[in-house]
Amino acid sequence: MLFLNVFYCGALMLCCTRLCVAHHPPLTEHTFPPTETSSASTVFHHVFHNAPCFVDDIFAVLCEGVGSDGELTNRTLTQFGICTGSDSLSDSVLLQLAKETSRNQINRLEVLHPTGVLLAEEDKRGMLTLTFDLPQSPLIKLNPVLLLAYESPLTVTGGNLDVTFNSQWLHPNTQSVCISGETQYIMLTGKASEANIHQNWRISVETKNPDMNQSLKDILIGGKSGSNISMTPLLLFSGERGTDTSYTHTSGSSPASSQTSFLCELKRFLGDVLPQELPESPPLQLNSLQSLPPLTLGLSSSDTLLAGLINSSSQTIFSFNSWGSMFQVHRGELALSPALLEELRQRLEQSVIKMMELIREEEVGHRAMARLGRLKELSAFPKEEPAAGESQYRAFLLLKALQTVARAYELQRGLRATRAGSNNPEGGNICGLRSLTVSLIKILTGPNTANINNCHGFCAFPLSNPNNHAILLNSHIGSGNVDERAPCCVPVAYEDLEVVNFDNHGTSITIQPNMVAKECGCR
Missing domain, CATH: 2.10.90.10 (Cystine-knot cytokines)
Structure with a gap:
């Protein structure tokens, strides 16, 4: 059984160079119900990632990810786990996000932190399941990007790691990620919700090589012991997709x-x-x-x-x-x-x-x-x-x-x-x-x-x-x-x-x- 801490922080809005981060108050501790194939796990609270400028650094990486030709650099693709030679939706969405973070653009990105995250291990198939507890927000109606962010590039034991994520909340439902020693962010394209309600996203995760399952667990929980959680999940939303202006702040407002x-x-x-x-x-x-x-x-x-x-x-x-x-x-x-x-x-x-x-x-x-x-x-x-x-x-x-x-x-x-x-x-x-x-x-x-x-x-x-x-x-x-x-x-x-x-x-x-x-x- 594996556990992943909850990330939360106080209720306020931070805008960094046309980029806004929405923070929500912590919820009371709760337990996600077990499914037929997974063991029950308890969610623990944890302070929001406190590395200096952690979120701002992510936007800086995005902003600097476009080359002189207007396309993503190979280094950027590797950093975000985009598989080489792929022509996926994630590739085009990442390019859009990178361009929107440029200080020459009037568009902006907004960010939500899931109020709870659970990692459980499937008993029968050896598959892992990530469950994200999302806050109530008008932004959930938009097409989000789920970013699993790490403070430093990942350490992959036994070589590169090919990972498949599957969920009804993803678009497309099945997405592949290629993780190497230079990968620092795992990016998944989400699907807009049908209603503005408090909800959970349940995403199954598996590797193409079952022998690499332990490496996958270590990456998702931030260490073999599970005591040092280093992954920070973020939901990114583009300002030009119809964001409710009552919820949006510009960089000049603060x-x-x-x-x-x-x-x-x-x-x-x-x-x-x-x-x-x-x-x-x-x-x-x-x-x-x-x-x-x-x-x-x-x-x-x-x-x-x-x-x-x-x-x-x-x-x-x-x-x-x-x-x-x-x-x-x-x-x-x-x-x-x-x-x-x-x-x-x-x-x-x-x-x-x-x-x-x-x-x-x-x-x-x-x-x-x-x-x-x-x-x-x-x-x-x-x-x-x-x-x-x-x-x-x-x-x-x-x-x-x-x-x-x-x-x-x-x-x-x-x-x-x-x-x-x-x-x-x-x-x-x-x-x-x-x-x-x-x-x-x-x-x-x-x-x-x-x-x-x-x-x-x-x-x-x-x-x-x-x-x-x-x-x-x-x-x-x-x-x-x-x-x-x-x-x-x-x-x-x-x-x-x-x-x-x-x-x-x-x-x-x-x-x-x-x-x-x-x-x-x-x-």
Whole structure:
């Protein structure tokens, strides 16, 4: 017997870049009745998928799924489980969805989360059954797309997996999906309901190869143990199919939703452009470290504080303390003086130009360039009238992000030069700065790692950046007093780490002092 958790969240509407997500209140716990061929299973409640920007990322994948020829790319087809060479309804529907998510289209998609999902195993045929408990909504009258979404590409044991879904609620009733190690979403085309009532969809699932049944179970329940449910089911609806306008919201109706879209785009941009280094430690909690009192970032922030942050070269990390409240994140605004506003504008323009050059030099890819353009648009200042407080807020965050990326590449290049010098036989492995990347907890929007550096190498004559104590200590040991500790290569200067925290109360910046080693010496 297998179980799948219920996904639910509070009643509110989130619109992300012309994309609206409808959330419904949780229902009381209940049990789906067993059928003649399946064993009874209980539905458990589970909080809606809390990965940062999970739904917004799906729409970004759709938006970027169309190639220059106006057709879906092969990578997109694989991501959504479309079988190679197929000319199915799913193929054409996926193309339509991808085009509708483009920011140049006036159409929009809306999303419903099933209030309950059950996975049961058929006794006689070894078949699996998915049952979706749907909320009452006028959208159910439309032709929906059922998307089984995962946070990361699927792991398929034993090679690719051909899966068949069958249900009276699907159109056509039987649909095939090809799952590989690059598949992250399973897409099924649904059928409009005949009445606006609370209802269940029952979909049977089977593989063409019975030996792959265990792999199918692992995929649907998110792990062999069933304890870590990773699948999030979504129902997608196209805005041009006659959506009830009383139920629809546009992206411009909510300033907070536009801000959410900006933050999610910023997260994706950082993931694209930041140097990818493997962490050398398990995930660490930043809130366990010493820090200065948080500084509120808002309309009441002083020019002195903002000027210091704008001119700071410290590494910046963007964190959501409580992602469950992300959909209610406080609207961010700043009120800079005209002089500081002009300085922010000039610095941002310079940083964008520098970032474009860096993207080309490092060959990061055209996707990063497109996202940078999108971020620039979302934080653009009006040419004639004063910039609104929200535009100032976004411009400030974008500047801090670009400063962090530029600093990361400058540091990486410097460390490469240092390593090249240390590998020189004449130079030897002398005391110097080395890269040390640590992993941070998943709730961080970006980056999820921090390069805190460390010092490595020998402290032999002539000592590297010594103080008087190290010089005398080295001389003392050189005179034959070998029982004393020799000078060690250690950090002698540090930089702070700035953490921007977002929650439903507002935005704050916390300074983590002495976090990043920036200079080494023999001590």
